[in-house]
Each structure stands twice: as structure tokens, then as C-alpha cells.
Amino acid sequence: MFHIGDKVVYPAHGVGLIQAIEEKEVSGYKQSFYILRLLGNEMTIMVPIASAERNGLRGLIRACDVPKVLEILKRNDVVICPNWNRRFKDNLERIKTGSLYAVAEVMRILVLLQKERNLSFGEKKMLENVRQLLVMEICHAVGADKEEVKLLIEEAIANA
Numbered sequence: 001m002f003h004i005g006d007k008v009v010y011p012a013h014g015v016g017l018i019q020a021i022e023e024k025e026v027s028g029y030k031q032s033f034y035i036l037r038l039l040g041n042e043m044t045i046m047v048p049i050a051s052a053e054r055n056g057l058r059g060l061i062r063a064c065d066v067p068k069v070l071e072i073l074k075r076n077d078v079v080i081c082p083n084w085n086r087r088f089k090d091n092l093e094r095i096k097t098g099s100l101y102a103v104a105e106v107m108r109i110l111v112l113l114q115k116e117r118n119l120s121f122g123e124k125k126m127l128e129n130v131r132q133l134l135v136m137e138i139c140h141a142v143g144a145d146k147e148e149v150k151l152l153i154e155e156a157i158a159n160a
Contacts, residue, residue: 011098056098073156
């Protein structure tokens with residue numbers, strides 16, 4: 001259970017701040033909700049507390065886990081599915097898990113693919129999205145500046 005003021009990660013949306021915990025009536029039933037303000041775009045969303053874990057709401061990674069994320073970005077031992085439609089769906093499923101490690105894996109796949117050929121429009125948008133998700137969570141996990149984290153990620157990718 002999270003508390004007001006906690007920073008959390010909501011899959012595919014990124015880092016959010018729990019601003020409130022409210023009870024609302026939905027479809028005739030009272031439910032408790034986390035009211036999250038997403039820190040990347042100031043959007044506010046309501047997440048039912050009863051299904052928050054099932055939907056992937058989780059705490060930030062610990063600072064000591066960041067090197068593992070960077071190691072994933074450095075690896076180049078990846079098998080890239082040649083079918084773009086299947087690859088896109090697989091990557092989307094990885095992102096939806098909410099795991100920063102899975103997000104890093106998607107970024108690694110897309111960066112390596114981009115070195116071989118042009119990405120589709122959808123894959124370009126996905127690459128930018130996962131880059132943003134990585135930067136935001138690492139920034140908040142280690143208390144670093146966005147530019148520092150972007151540089152750290154770019155250095156890791158350059159070694160792939």
C-alpha cells in the first residue's frame with residue numbers, strides 16, 4: 001500500500017506522485033483510488049487501490065538497481081524478430097509489464113534495430129517513449145538531473 005506523497009511508477013505512463021487517496025462511487029460500488037499526478041506531463045489519473053498491483057503500479061527502482069538497467073542497455077546479444085508487427089506487439093507487452101528492466105530491453109532492441117535499418121513511425125514513437133520512461137524513473141530514483149541521466153543512457157547505448 002502506498003501513501004500520499006509517495007512516488008510510484010504506472011506502466012507505460014511513468015513516474016507519478018500520489019496526491020490523494022479518495023473513495024468514489026463507481027457503478028454503484030464504493031472504491032478507494034490513488035490519485036496520481038504524472039510527473040512527466042502533469043496528467044492526473046485515478047488507480048483503483050484494489051487492482052493497483054495487478055495493473056502494475058509499483059514503487060521506484062532503488063538507486064542500487066540502476067547499474068543493472070544500464071547493463072541491459074549495453075548488451076548486444078539480442079534476437080530481433082523480423083516481423084515488425086509481431087515485434088511491435090512483443091515490445092508493447094514488455095512495456096505494459098511496468099518493469100524498468102523490460103523497458104530497458106525494449107530500448108536496447110529498438111536501438112540495435114535502428115542501427116540496421118530505419119524504424120517504422122510506431123517504433124520511433126515507442127523508442128522515444130521508452131527513453132522518456134527510463135530517464136524519468138532513473139532521475140527520481142537517484143535524484144539526478146535529466147541531462148545527466150540522458151547522457152548516462154546514451155553512453156550505455158553507444159556501447160551496444
